[in-house]
Amino acid sequence: MPQTSQLRIVIVGHVDHGKSTLIGRLLNDTGSLPDGKVDQVQEMSRKRGMPFEWSFVMDALQAERDQGITIDTTQIHFKTAQRPYVIIDAPGHAEFLKNMVTGASQADAAILVIDAAEGALEQSRRHAFLLHLLGVRQVAVAVNKMDRVDFDEARFQAVEQEIRAYLGELGVTPTSVIPVAARHGDNIAGPSDKAPWYSGPTVVEALDAFMPSRAPLDQALRFPIQDVYKPDDRRILAGRIESGRLRVGDTLHFAPTGESATIITIEAWNHPETVLSAGAGQSIGITLDKRLFVERGHVGFHREQAPKLAHTLSVRLFWLVSRPLAVGDVLTLKIATSEHRVTVESITAVIDIEDLSATPGKIIHRNEVAEVVFRSRRPIPVDEASDLSRTGRGVLIDGYDVVGGCIVLEANEAAAATNLHAVDHAVTADERAAANGHKGGVLWFTGLSGAGKSTLAMALERVLFDRGWQVFVLDGDGVRGGLNAGLGFSLEDRAENIRRVAEAAKLFADAGMVVITSLISPLASDRARARAIGGERFHEVHVAADLATCEARDPKGLYAKARAGDIPDFTGISSPYEAPENPEVTIDTGTLPQADALATLVDYVERTFGANAATRRLA
């Protein structure tokens, strides 16, 4: 059987204007109800002592039938001669706005139902406004209950004019405005003889005239990473392409790290042919020619079409919960698969749905729409919704719940200001942690020369910084050039070197930062002293690679010199390295690839110093 793609239609409008009735009638008049359904509805209506109630077809819940309202959105399938449809019934009642949004956001097109006698009341306007905000651009209007106004043409025209004017201000032109009496089937599947003055389409014809939405294949590539899988020796980056297209052989760049690599394969299971390209809407997995540090939330793109990396975003948002939103509030903004802590910097406009006027405000209440500026400490890979809708919109999360949604009007790529503040003892460690979003601490990297301490330290610093962390690397060589310039390499001087670095690291940690030290620090006793200085914030990281590996790497040529006898007391060759017995973390760079080593460390740091350190596993 040939199958054209289904179209998803949301039915919206004010409570009691007849949405469910329209749907019941639509299903019935297109022959889409199963046998016995009409009898069942007849029985339900009879039991409640009321005339036949079409809305019972849709309202599945007892409470809905008893109260005669739709509580939650529902979906039902039906077919016209032209194609299959899914009808999404969206509750009109104000307190169920989150259910309306839930339904409407999935639609390709909408029918706005308006009572002919009452006209476009507040909920009709709110729904029309939200449809636009949610990205539903195709709208037809059904002016319902025409039987109640005797199919009066003048009344119809007045309502039509009113709604066209309002939609026009939103930038929406309805495809048609149809006079209907849903209860009696007028202008639903067939034309009505009661409104001979009307020559436009029936509701079914209006539906068939909608265009299916098309995947944004010809736009810039956005491939947000959902997860990284390692089913065997492959490392598969999994995700859904939100827009554009990618091909094997493409150079893929990632935001926010800026790293790049070449796509080697597009992985497919149970697929007869090799997949060479994939496009918007497809859930895929790819492998790269290099092991990058890529994780959930990173976004793959082509170099010439990069997303913005924004610290401030102007958004239009809708707020769904009773707790009001105020300037200064901190929320989680989730865009595609990336999540960011954002602060409400200002509320530039609260929009009045009735007349679309905008006034500045300090508070956004439930069900209101407003324009807001968010600030983020770390850069957010994002697009403006007018360019790319799917990566230009997001949801707001507070605690366990989705509390609102927003579309990005403007994204500003201002550089991050991460100044180190002077120590001020009027400020407590908790306050610093709250401001930074993480605790201060010391990650003490120890290991042989060439084990990869500095490389890992610098990479970790980069990742944490990009996440908005206060982080700094105290490198052994760097410290010896300044703070410890007067110290030599005698046993005593080495011990003093380590003591001073430990003290300096403690000061950084007191200042709220995560400080990463990178010193060979071969003696257990010296490290024990460093731990005593650092206290419970001290975490030892053993960057372990065996001597042969390090010597083979010999990045500074020191092993060669030591072997030649040019360096006396060289750790591992002519003086001992006492490996830590109980380090907090061990990273074997001899066997673990750099990207995995880094991921392990990032995970450890998040768990240990992150804002959600204690509750993280519940999330």
Add this chain to the structure above:
Amino acid sequence: MNDLDQLESQSIYILREAYHSIDRMALLWSIGKDSNALLWLCRKAFFGRVPFPVVQLDTDMELPEVYEFRDRIAREWDLDLRVEHCPPESEMDPTLPPNTRAAARKTVGLRNLLDHGGYQGVVVGIRRDEQATRAKERIFSPRTLDGAWDVKDQPAEFWDHYKTRFAEGTHVRIHPLLAWTEMDIWRYSKREDIPIVPLYFSRNGKRYRSLGEKNITFPVDSNASTIDEIIAELAVTRVSERAGRTMDNESEDSFERLRSSGYM
């Protein structure tokens, strides 16, 4: 992408979101056509492997073909199969109509499973078009510890963003097949050549359209003995899919009562 590609891609997206955000997750496998397709989608999403346990809520009332199929597929697909035996009907809410009470055994079985398995999430292969209360479902549907579904206060769910954070004491049903129809499942099963329990195919003028326990599910009249014939039959039928499910039709709200207390 055609419509089946779109459905497949969306379900994979959902499964991956769930796998990422839910620590301890299992898939409920009823061995029927929907959950078989769901397992197939898992194998696609995770490149051949189903990376979480697959649980059958067993009332010991399934038809022999079902058990046979279960054991074969579990072996061939290398599934981590766990069987949870449901408590007897005598322990069910006596105010439920009889067949609904029989079906409630699975609700309690599921509750027990969550208890001793410590699962935070279960993937369930229900579809909106099966039944009107299922049409109201969210893709990520939170439940209280005793399984209750608060249909009047479901989380907002838009633009493919789901509620994936939960307080202790709640769990979540994940519904990757909500948008699929019965017809979609059959067309997809045919396209992908997904194994099917033979009871779906006509024998002596009868076939199971919806497969449940032998005491409360009955075959319907049909001569469809291949997937193509089933698809042709569905294109013209006006009989609802769950017509052979007795508990749906006992009283106006019997299925709603089952669901709000935790039925799938």
